[in-house]
Amino acid sequence: MTQNLPKAREFDAVKGGQNHPFEALVTRLDLMIRARYPLLYIVGVEEEPIEAVIAQVALQVTPARRVLLWDIVRGWEDNGSGKGSAMAALDRIGKTVVEEYTIFVLRDLHPILKYPYSEKNAPVVRELRNLTRELKRSKKTIVLTSHALELPEELKEEMTVIDFPLPNVQEIDRLISHVVEKPEQLQVSGLAREQLVKACQGLSRARIGRVLAKALAAKQQINESDIDGVLEEKQQAIRQTGILEFFNSRESLKSVGGLENLKQWVKMRQDAFTDEARRYGIPNPKGVLLVGIQGTGKSLSAKTIASEWRLPLLRLDTGRLFGGIVGESESRVRQMIQLAEAIAPCVLWIDEIDKAFGNIISGGDGDSGSRAGYSVV
Numbered sequence: 242m243t244q245n246l247p248k249a250r251e252f253d254a255v256k257g258g259q260n261h262p263f264e265a266l267v268t269r270l271d272l273m274i275r276a277r278y279p280l281l282y283i284v285g286v287e288e289e290p291i292e293a294v295i296a297q298v299a300l301q302v303t304p305a306r307r308v309l310l311w312d313i314v315r316g317w318e319d320n321g322s323g324k325g326s327a328m329a330a331l332d333r334i335g336k337t338v339v340e341e342y343t344i345f346v347l348r349d350l351h352p353i354l355k356y357p358y359s360e361k362n363a364p365v366v367r368e369l370r371n372l373t374r375e376l377k378r379s380k381k382t383i384v385l386t387s388h389a390l391e392l393p394e395e396l397k398e399e400m401t402v403i404d405f406p407l408p409n410v411q412e413i414d415r416l417i418s419h420v421v422e423k424p425e426q427l428q429v430s431g432l433a434r435e436q437l438v439k440a441c442q443g444l445s446r447a448r449i450g451r452v453l454a455k456a457l458a459a460k461q462q463i464n465e466s467d468i469d470g471v472l473e474e475k476q477q478a479i480r481q482t483g484i485l486e487f488f489n490s491r492e493s494l495k496s497v498g499g500l501e502n503l504k505q506w507v508k509m510r511q512d513a514f515t516d517e518a519r520r521y522g523i524p525n526p527k528g529v530l531l532v533g534i535q536g537t538g539k540s541l542s543a544k545t546i547a548s549e550w551r552l553p554l555l556r557l558d559t560g561r562l563f564g565g566i567v568g569e570s571e572s573r574v575r576q577m578i579q580l581a582e583a584i585a586p587c588v589l590w591i592d593e594i595d596k597a598f599g600n601i602i603s604g605g606d607g608d609s610g611s612r613a614g615y616s617v618v
Contacts, residue, residue, distance in 0.1 A: 263294050269403070270298045274306070274344065278401055279376035280369065282385045282392065285405025287445050291386050292346065294405075299344055306380075307341070312348040327353050331368045339379040346384045351391035366393050373399045390575065407583040413441045413449065420453045421463065428464040437463075440471040443584035448474055472553075475584075479555065484577050488554040488590075492544040503529075503542060511550050514586045525586065540592065547588040555581060556590045 273281060285291050292310065299306040311317045316324035323330040327350060334345050353362045372383065373396075392400060408416065417437065421427045429437050441449050452474045456467040476487040497504065510526050529546075531539040547554035557577060581589050 263290075263297070266294055266403070266405070267297050267301070270294065271302060273401065274298060274302060274382050277377055277379075278382065279373045280383050280385075280396070280400050282387075282390065282400050282402045283405050284387060284390045284402060286388045286407075287405070287447060288348065288386065290446060291405050295344060295346060295384060302342075304342055306382075307343045308346060309343060310346045310348065327365045328368065331365065331372060334381065334383065335368075335372055335375065337381060339375075339381075342380045344382050344384060346386060349387050350385050351387040351389045354391040354393055354396075366395050370395060370399070404579065407443060407579070408441075408446055408449070410438055410442065412446075413438045416446060416449055417441070417453065417463070420450055421457065426457060426462045428462050429467075433465045433468075437465070437468050437471065440468045440475065443580055444471070444475055444478055448478060475553070479580070484557065484573055485580060486556040486558070488544065488547070488556055492541060492548045497538055497541055497545055500538060500542065507546055507549050514550065514552070540590075543588065543590040543592075547590075550588070553584055553587045554590060555584065555587055556592055558592060559594060 270281070283291050283295075292308075296308055299308045309317060309319060311323055311330045313325060313327065316322050317330065317333065323333060327347075330347060337343060350365075353365050355362070369383070376383065390402060392402065414434075417429075417434075418427065444452075449471075452471050453463055453467070456463050456470060472489075479485050479487040513523055513525055529542075531542055533539055543556075544554060581587065
């Protein structure tokens with residue numbers, strides 16, 4: 242029987258319906274474990290929900306699997322062994338009886354897997370490869386969990402990467418109801434509740450819980466005024482990524498000189514994100530490429546579009562995407578896309594895109610700095 246029954250019960254407590262966003266993930270993990278996938282890597286910012294899902298999977302597999310958790314500080318959760326040593330943790334996995342149904346969860350192994358190789362991490366990668374060959378013929382599964390994806394070339398063939406999603410609209414709506422003890426404390430309904438839910442998009446479950454708990458502690462209720470507090474929390478979360486910036490834009494079309502075709506398009510498409518537009522089958526706007534020298538209104542146009550459409554504006558500085566470590570740039574792009582998709586609908590303002598793709602645009606290795614600027618919205 243799994244050792245994580247409290248977490249599994251926590252999962253059931255918030256499940257709240259057949260269309261819970263974890264349901265598809267549980268089904269997917271269940272299938273992979275029954276198919277004897279040896280090595281899984283779950284990437285997500287929240288550790289407890291990930292482990293709750295793993296516990297749920299362990300319960301519903303027949304026969305039920307035991308779940309053992311390890312981290313570098315406290316070792317294995319059941320007996321404290323393997324402290325300070327990833328190799329000791331892997332040694333226990335290798336010595337466990339082949340026919341024992343077990344899911345081994347290793348937390349935050351990404352610093353050890355990160356390039357460049359050294360005497361510290363090369364043995365860990367090698368032993369993971371050894372275990373991968375053995376686990377294909379056993380009832381054991383290794384699951385790595387982390388907020389960051391660090392995947393050595395040697396493990397890419399055998400590793401299956403799974404992104405743990407941020408809460409979607411339906412789950413956020415349930416979380417808002419779940420956080421209040423008394424129904425009368427929730428003083429939002431209709432359009433106000435829809436705006437509160439949208440404001441929470443892109444935040445983790447823990448952040449949503451904190452900001453709503455703060456509102457309850459301050460005035461014993463959650464009302465429309467708390468939307469601004471949620472947006473402030475979102476700004477903080479986005480700022481911490483170091484990749485995206487959150488803008489509160491209050492520009493109007495009156496601020497933009499000329500560009501009459503763009504203004505007409507903005508006015509025509511401003512209702513494209515409504516439920517009514519979706520019922521009529523009207524597609525969402527996909528993007529705009531603004532090209533021109535400095536001072537022609539590219540950045541102002543991006544701010545104006547977000548303001549006119551009443552959507553959050555995220556600014557991406559492409560220079561922040563590139564890191565000096567192998568795989569770091571890919572990880573940042575992955576994080577940026579996941580966050581933007583979680584917040585959507587939003588306006589993603591990619592400023593000075595020619596800095597990132599200058600060689601492709603210019604057809605050369607460099608330039609004198611006189612190339613035109615590009616902004617993508």
